[in-house]
Amino acid sequence: MAGRIMGLLFRPGWRLKLIDPPLGWIRILDDDLPTAEIRLQLTCFLTQSWASPVDVKDAQLRAVIGEREFTIPWTASADPDGKSFRDSPRFTVSGNAPLHAFADFASDAPDLVALLESATEPIPMKVEGLFNAAIEFREVASLDLSVEQPLLRGERWKRIRTGRELTE
Numbered sequence: 001m002a003g004r005i006m007g008l009l010f011r012p013g014w015r016l017k018l019i020d021p022p023l024g025w026i027r028i029l030d031d032d033l034p035t036a037e038i039r040l041q042l043t044c045f046l047t048q049s050w051a052s053p054v055d056v057k058d059a060q061l062r063a064v065i066g067e068r069e070f071t072i073p074w075t076a077s078a079d080p081d082g083k084s085f086r087d088s089p090r091f092t093v094s095g096n097a098p099l100h101a102f103a104d105f106a107s108d109a110p111d112l113v114a115l116l117e118s119a120t121e122p123i124p125m126k127v128e129g130l131f132n133a134a135i136e137f138r139e140v141a142s143l144d145l146s147v148e149q150p151l152l153r154g155e156r157w158k159r160i161r162t163g164r165e166l167t168e
Contacts (some may be wrong), residue, residue: 016054016093019043021143021162030153035108036116045098053094058102061105063123070112076104123144
């Protein structure tokens with residue numbers, strides 16, 4: 001019994017939490033192949049201050065629209081000042097304080113871009129991560145992405161509703 005409890009307590013990544021849902025922005029880049037980019041402000045923390053650090057090795061957004069499912073890969077991450085954490089999007093969350101990060105996800109799937117541009121209903125999405133020595137993605141946050149005005153293509157980020165609003 002003690003072995004089972006220890007296995008559950010020290011399972012890689014179980015202590016990582018995100019403030020759910022995160023804040024978000026979106027833009028559609030009008031390149032040769034239009035690309036939808038979604039930026040989320042992730043606030044990550046560990047539930048115990050004594051917990052071992054959690055390495056965020058990979059992340060993705062999973063969107064379910066009707067019977068279609070889209071996986072949107074993680075492309076970059078930065079601290080609140082805009083400085084990239086490393087050459088790759090990876091970062092580490094330690095137990096001493098919450099970590100605030102901007103995580104970018106992008107997809108050039110034509111069906112997804114078209115659906116995001118014309119969405120009239122909130123789109124349910126899940127933020128999933130691959131942590132420490134894990135071999136499969138685990139859900140860490142969910143959101144209902146909704147755009148209040150039509151998306152125009154360009155470099156400018158547009159605020160999206162995720163179910164969490166900024167306080168005045």
